[in-house]
Amino acid sequence: MNIRQLALQIIHDVDVKQAYANIALANMINRNNFSDQDRRFLTELVYGTVKAWGTIDWIMSRYVDRPPAKIPPMIRNILRLGLYQLFFLSKVPPSAACNQAVELAKKYGHPGTVKFVNAVLRSAARNQEKAKYPTKEEDLLRYLALTYFHPEWLVSRWLKRFDSEAVERLLQENNKPPRLSLRTNTLKITREALLVRLAQEGVTCTASDWTPEGIICHELPALASLTSLKEGLFQVQDESSMLVAHVVDPQPGEFVIDACGAPGGKSTHLAALMKNTGRLLSVDLFEHKLAITRENARRLGITCLETLQTDAATLSDQFSGKADRVLVDAPCSGLGVLRRKPDSRWRKTESQLQDLPKLQLSILTGAASCLKPGGVLVYSTCTTEPEENEMVIREFLSIRPDFSLQSAGSRLPSPRQGEFVQLWPHLDFVDGFFISRLKKH
Ligand SMILES: C[S@@+](CC[C@H](N)C(=O)[O-])C[C@H]1O[C@@H](n2cnc3c(N)ncnc32)[C@H](O)[C@@H]1O
Numbered sequence: 475m476n477i478r479q480l481a482l483q484i485i486h487d488v489d490v491k492q493a494y495a496n497i498a499l500a501n502m503i504n505r506n507n508f509s510d511q512d513r514r515f516l517t518e519l520v521y522g523t524v525k526a527w528g529t530i531d532w533i534m535s536r537y538v539d540r541p542p543a544k545i546p547p548m549i550r551n552i553l554r555l556g557l558y559q560l561f562f563l564s565k566v567p568p569s570a571a572c573n574q575a576v577e578l579a580k581k582y583g584h585p586g587t588v589k590f591v592n593a594v595l596r597s598a599a600r601n602q603e604k605a606k607y608p609t610k611e612e613d614l615l616r617y618l619a620l621t622y623f624h625p626e627w628l629v630s631r632w633l634k635r636f637d638s639e640a641v642e643r644l645l646q647e648n649n650k651p652p653r654l655s656l657r658t659n660t661l662k663i664t665r666e667a668l669l670v671r672l673a674q675e676g677v678t679c680t681a682s683d684w685t686p687e688g689i690i691c692h693e694l695p696a697l698a699s700l701t702s703l704k705e706g707l708f709q710v711q712d713e714s715s716m717l718v719a720h721v722v723d724p725q726p727g728e729f730v731i732d733a734c735g736a737p738g739g740k741s742t743h744l745a746a747l748m749k750n751t752g753r754l755l756s757v758d759l760f761e762h763k764l765a766i767t768r769e770n771a772r773r774l775g776i777t778c779l780e781t782l783q784t785d786a787a788t789l790s791d792q793f794s795g796k797a798d799r800v801l802v803d804a805p806c807s808g809l810g811v812l813r814r815k816p817d818s819r820w821r822k823t824e825s826q827l828q829d830l831p832k833l834q835l836s837i838l839t840g841a842a843s844c845l846k847p848g849g850v851l852v853y854s855t856c857t858t859e860p861e862e863n864e865m866v867i868r869e870f871l872s873i874r875p876d877f878s879l880q881s882a883g884s885r886l887p888s889p890r891q892g893e894f895v896q897l898w899p900h901l902d903f904v905d906g907f908f909i910s911r912l913k914k915h
Pocket residue numbers: 715733734735736737738739740741757758759760763784785786787803804805806837
């Protein structure tokens with residue numbers, strides 16, 4: 475099996491068909507019976523190349539006088555894969571990286587492109603100095619963006635907010651694979667009993683400091699092989715995401731709406747805190763995502779949850795003044811969770827940060843009208859940018875004086891100061907997350 479060829483197929487699909495690297499890779503692994511070594515090498519090639527995409531293209535520009543967009547797609551992706559191995563995979567000998575790329579060019583190109591690939595990669599292998607990044611002192615922005623594989627617009631944004639050391643730590647943290655965390659399904663088992671059960675199934679894990687249900691896995695066999703998963707004893711969920719339901723603080727017997735609910739991580743947590751009583755309405759725009767919510771609820775033994783496919787901005791047409799609590803876990807740029815998907819940083823654009831707040835405000839305003847007087851509204855995102863977070867809340871408060879801000883920090887299992895909660899990967903070592911809480915008068 476030619477692992478580089480398979481890696482090239484995935485990288486090409488990410489480039490040309492906007493495929494998601496993690497999904498394309500998982501499909502490839504499921505379709506083939508790879509040895510552990512091959513699976514690891516394929517993962518390294520794909521994740522490494524797509525994460526370093528911008529830096530690799532900058533390196534390419536040092537050896538090729540055309541921009542990548544002007545090179546035929548398959549050939550530029552062969553170069554990307556080759557340059558990744560030359561510059562970032564020390565265990566691959568440069569001759570192997572070049573020869574294998576030339577073989578791929580023979581398969582997908584013509585004699586001219588074979589010569590081109592050969593010339594570019596051999597020149598890069600001979601003269602790596604030519605692709606030396608500027609130093610911090612010469613060009614801080616470019617140094618950080620190239621060294622830590624982030625788009626310049628994003629680094630520039632963060633440099634306006636924080637000093638360069640803090641930005642460097644954040645970029646480093648965004649490149650580390652996140653720890654796997656699980657939320658105990660307290661409807662079926664206590665965290666202590668689940669820790670024992672997981673240890674029996676070969677999982678090395680410890681209790682989370684952030685939430686009373688959280689468990690951090692350090693080593694584990696394939697997740698799908700765990701019977702505790704099939705029995706619905708836990709839900710995979712990041713620790714910062716687990717905090718949101720605690721800020722909502724739903725009570726047994728209440729009517730709670732999760733306005734952007736799929737695939738149900740927080741909906742199923744809310745249902746567990748409600749002790750599977752009352753009514754939990756999990757709403758989403760997409761039926762195929764709601765099907766996953768229902769499947770999660772079934773596996774976890776939750777019966778108080780129902781799903782509804784609709785636009786949350788229009789929810790009050792059906793539920794005006796009816797709900798005790800509403801959660802809006804809004805669609806967002808996802809800049810707090812870059813470490814989860816290696817290619818996601820290259821899909822984001824600064825213009826999304828202008829468009830998303832309008833959507834977020836319209837969903838928040840529509841969903842808020844479902845609350846009874848005295849009801850609680852929680853707004854959360856997995857982003858770190860003020861335009862999508864506190865500025866949306868300030869704008870909402872200016873048009874809805876019947877709401878007031880409450881402290882979200884004081885509702886965390888380990889309380890913090892402040893009205894808003896903003897978590898950061900480099901400060902809190904969890905996903906970047908924003909949580910706010912309001913009350914309707
Ligand atoms: C951040 S995700 C929610 C994650 C979910 N709360 C969880 O914990 O599993 C945002 C969700 O909002 C949904 N969405 C986007 N626009 C929407 C709208 N206008 N109305 C309802 N849902 C929407 C998306 O389909 C997506 O599933």
